[in-house]
Amino acid sequence: MKITVIGAGAIGGNLAVKLSAAGHDVQVTGARGHGSVPAEVLESGARAAEPADAVQGRDVIILATPFGVAGELADLFAAVPEGTVVIDTSNYYPHLNGQVEAVDNGEVESVWNARQLGRPVVKAWNAALAGTQRTRGLPAGTPGRIALPVAADSARARHVAMRLVDDTGFDPYDAGVLADSWRQQPNSPAYCTELTLDQLPAALAAADRVKDTAVRDSVPERLAALPAGFTLDDVVQMNRAAHR
Structure with missing residues (x-):
């Protein structure tokens, strides 16, 4: 597929590298232009491009930008063909992104992002830490492979995103429509929490918007309580423990 990744930070860089390695034609751009793409991302075979060029003639555009940036990109997306699948990877943390009143009042993160962008989106890759994405992808069929939820209103777009999740080393799980993607938001x-395909459905079903919001807002304090030099496993276990 012809894929553009907008955002070349930890998540965008991971996805550009993984999808290039899987054989896709990948362009990557920082939200402020191709000059912000790290050299190591381009070593995978991805190509840097200016934003206006990077969104033309592509099958998929992945937004790997901080939550709240989508509205700044609405003009860029105005000329993107309707059939292009747009995937949102962002997560809302008020202490990092600033308060968004509509989301605080119950609007689902990616529903709000889609409204800001002016087009439908798929929610994918948001429910895995950058370290998990970078180091723990496995070939399809491997026992214990981590599963990731994918939500979208369009069955076609959801299917496309699920194929790409698989290509990055994770079992895709059909999490339904975008309005239900709150079940994969922070900190559900x-x-x-690095669950398998057998474990993920029950975790999604157990989501509680009030409790999960409180868990999300306690993340800074819980991270501060971890030992110095904490590991990826420490963070995963911290996230799991919040729901025991």
């Missing part, structure tokens, strides 16, 4: 039982 399915969020950054």
Whole structure:
């Protein structure tokens, strides 16, 4: 597929590298232009491009930008063909992104992002830590492979995103429509807890918007309580423990 990744930070860089390695034609751009793409991302075979060029003639565009940036990109997406699948990977943390009143009042993160962008989106890859994405992808069929939820209103777009999740080393799980993607938002039982395909459905079903919001807002304090030099496993176990 012809794929563009907008955002070349930890998540965008991971996806550009993984999807290039899987054989896709990948362009990557920083939200402010191709000059912000790290050299190591381009070593995978991905190509840097200016934003206006990177969104033309592509099958998929992946937004790997901080939550709240989508509205700044609405003009860029105005000329993107309707059939292009747009995937949102962002997560809302008020202490990092600033308060968004509509989301605080119950609007689902990616529903709000889609409204800001002016087009439908798929929610994918948001429920895995950058370290998990970078180091723990496995070939399809491997026992214990981590599963990631994918939500979208379009069955076609959801299917496309699920194929790409598989290509990055994770079992895709059909999490239904975008309005239900709150179940994979921070800090639900399915969020950054490295569950398998057998375990993920129950975790999504156990999501509780009030409790999960409180868990999300306690993340800075819980991270501060971890030992110095904490590991990826420490963070995963911290996330799991919040729901026991």
